[in-house]
Amino acid sequence: MQIYVILIACVVLLLCLFFKVPVFISVFAGALVYFLLGASSSPAILAQRIISGTQSIPLLAIPFFICAGVFMNYTGVTKRIMNFCNALTKRMTGGLGQVNVLLSTLMGGLSGSNLADAAMEAKMLVPEMEKAGYSKEFSSVLTATSAMITPLIPPGIGMILYGSIANVSIGKLFVAGIGIGILLCVSLMILVWIISKKRGYQVAQKEPRQKGEVGKSFRQAVLPLCLPIIIIGGIRIGAVTPTEAGTVAIVYALLLGVVYHEITIKNIISGLKESVATTASIMLIVGGASAFAWVLTRERIPQQLTTLITSNIHNKYLFLLIVIVFLLLVGMFIEGNAAMIVLVPLLAPVAAAYGIDEIHFAMLFIFVMAVGGVTPPMGTLIFVTCGVTKCDIKAFIKESLPFYVLLLIVMLLIAFVPVLSTGLVNLVY
Structure with a gap:
């Protein structure tokens, strides 16, 4: 029954x-x-599970890192990092497109929120890209896809959630995310180069850079770029936990505002309001999904699923392929954080039964769920980006086809080349 x-x-x-x-x-x-x-059981347990699901200590890192990312946007950090990216890619084909990808990669180490990153770049970069001759569709797709890098680069919210659910070291996930994030960054930059070369978007500039241009822009951006190093270094040497690292990030963001003379009381109040609203939307999902995950666990669904799969599938790589297809389908309809909280307790034990490294499986899971943000019909990154740029959804999806092929290739690389996920972790730890 x-x-x-x-x-x-x-x-x-x-x-x-x-x-x-x-x-x-x-x-x-x-x-x-x-x-x-x-x-x-009494329905009162539902309320208890919802509340207890949001009271995990590691989850405190979410509001802290969200707040730090919001303050970064109010302290002129984004502008300085964009100028640095622009100096680096000035002589590359598809210059502003390359800036788009690099900015997402570097800002991913500061904000942790892919939606915030997509909205920010859609406002700042897409109008500039259109002025430079890029199509609205290409600019919007690139902005949404590059925002996928954000949850992969520490301190990604997805890694904090996965670590707290599956009892996996969040510090190790942060380190693993660097390799995967750089892989996606380089892959996107190559694709931007190919498309820009074919369409004649911003051909490489032949005149040399101004003397000291890169060095000057780097000096302006070096303090914000130190934040991921501080976070991972502090966690690695045991000085701070991932949760405490979030508070360090907030203090560091405020100090940058003082150094750059761009923080005001009004900005702080606005940033706190924005942080509360974003955190509340995430934690409501976490609470509800935790209750649903408890229901599945109470009925022993994870154990039954593990037995069913391991008795019928004897190859771990075939299992990984099935997981990829399943998660892609789920990601089309269910928001990534909600899906993660429900599915991680189901699939992580099965992966462990096949002897798959927990960090390897975690990064594959997080990456595939991130892809759900750019797949219709529920892709949140699609709606956020198109809402800002006013790009037609059908045109967006049509333009996305080469990006979907690239994401599939990267996905298979992560699944079948475990060292991409675990190599840096083994080196650091």
Whole structure:
């Protein structure tokens, strides 16, 4: 009987998402159906699970890093890093497109939020790219896709969530994310070069750079660029936990505002309001998804799924392929953080049963869920970017095809070349 109740709860959740009910309400509804229809426990447990799901100490890192990223945008950091990226790529084909990718990579180490990164670059860079002759569709797709790098570069919110759910070292995930983030960055820069060469977008400038241009822009950007080093170094030597590193990031962001003379009381108040709103939206999803994950665990769904898969699939690489296809389908319809909280308790034990390294599987999982942000019909990065740039959704999806091919190639590399995920971790740890 209980299996039918679980199925009904899952159907309710998916129907709510399909009809664009807010994600946290959809997950609440699925969990509530379970308690109303078949659970022997009191529905009061639902409220307890929602609250306890948000009270994990590692999750405190989320509001801290979000706040630090918001303050970075108010202290002129973004502008200085963009000038540095522009100086580096000045003589490359597709100059502003390359700036777009590099800026996402460097800002990923500061903000941790892909949606914030996409919105910021859509406002700052897309109009400039259009003036330089890039199409609106290409500029929008590149902005959304490059924002995928943000959750992969520490301190990505996805890594904090995964680590707290699966009991995996968040510090190791941060280090692993550097390699994967750089892989995606380089891949996107190569694709931008190919497309720009073919379409004649901003051919490489032949005149030499001004003397000391790169050095000057680097000196202006060096203090913000030190933040990821401070975070990972502090965690590695044991000076701070990932949660405490978030508070260090906030203090560092405020100090930068003082150094650059660009922080005001008004900016601080606006930044705090923005941080609270963003954190609340994430934690509501975390609370609801934690309750639903508890339902699945209570009914021993993870254990049954592990037994079913391992008894029918005897090759770990075939398992990884099936996981990729499954997560891609899930990512098309369910917001990444919600899907992660529900699915990680299901799939992580199965991966462990196949002997797959926990860091390797974590980075593959996080990457595939990040791809969901740029896949229709629920791709959040699509809607955020197109909402700012006013790009037509159909034109966006058509322009995305070569980017989807690239993401699939990178995905397979991560799945079948574990050293890309674990090499840097083994070196550092």
